[in-house]
Amino acid sequence: MEIELSEEQRAALEENRQRSEKISRLMGPYLLKRYRMLSETCNVCKNILLQSPQSVKYCVNCEEIEKDSSSANLLRRNEDSARQESSCVSGQRSVVELEIDYQLVESVLLAKLQDGVSTMRDTNSVEITIQQCQLIKIAAEALLAIRKLKDNM
Numbered sequence: 001m002e003i004e005l006s007e008e009q010r011a012a013l014e015e016n017r018q019r020s021e022k023i024s025r026l027m028g029p030y031l032l033k034r035y036r037m038l039s040e041t042c043n044v045c046k047n048i049l050l051q052s053p054q055s056v057k058y059c060v061n062c063e064e065i066e067k068d069s070s071s072a073n074l075l076r077r078n079e080d081s082a083r084q085e086s087s088c089v090s091g092q093r094s095v096v097e098l099e100i101d102y103q104l105v106e107s108v109l110l111a112k113l114q115d116g117v118s119t120m121r122d123t124n125s126v127e128i129t130i131q132q133c134q135l136i137k138i139a140a141e142a143l144l145a146i147r148k149l150k151d152n153m
Contacts, residue, residue, distance in 0.1 A: 019065065020134070023047060024141040026060045031105060031142055037112050039119065041131050048135050102150045109143040 005013070027050065031037065035050040035058065042049055042059040050058045116136040120129050 019061075020137070021141075022065060023060050024138050025145075026064050027138060028142050028145045030058070030060070031109070031146070036108070037135065037139060037142075039112075039115060039132070039135060041134075046131070048131070048138055102146060105146050106143060109139050109146065112139040113143070 027037070027048075030050050034053045038049045038051055038057070040049045040057075041047060042062060045059065045061045047059055047061040050060065052058055113136055116132040116139065120132045120136075123129060123132075
């Protein structure tokens with residue numbers, strides 16, 4: 001049985017898909033900076049939360065997309081941040097390189113995928129199942145991005 005969707009419904013689904021992909025792309029750099037993906041969702045927008053190394057919860061959607069709809073501004077902020085982390089050595093600028101422990105990032109993402117599957121298996125709640133599906137999708141996309149980045153190194 002196929003369900004017919006109106007143009008408005010299709011447009012809304014496409015908009016949600018694009019927003020979800022954008023959130024996934026924006027989460028990658030945070031995971032590389034040792035943010036943790038939580039199994040909790042934002043109270044405002046219901047997206048997966050991240051936790052900073054200082055244990056501060058962070059919602060990419062509320063903090064990045066809703067406040068600043070342009071990815072270019074995020075990229076500019078990241079570049080500015082990298083410039084601020086650069087240091088002067090005998091009059092020459094030397095950028096501090098980010099050491100990435102790919103094994104650690106991959107193992108954390110794989111653990112999140114397994115946690116999501118376990119939680120879905122153990123629940124009867126549709127809301128929790130939806131949240132875990134979002135977590136699994138984002139973790140899987142991040143894992144693919146990390147592996148691609150690692151392969152390009």
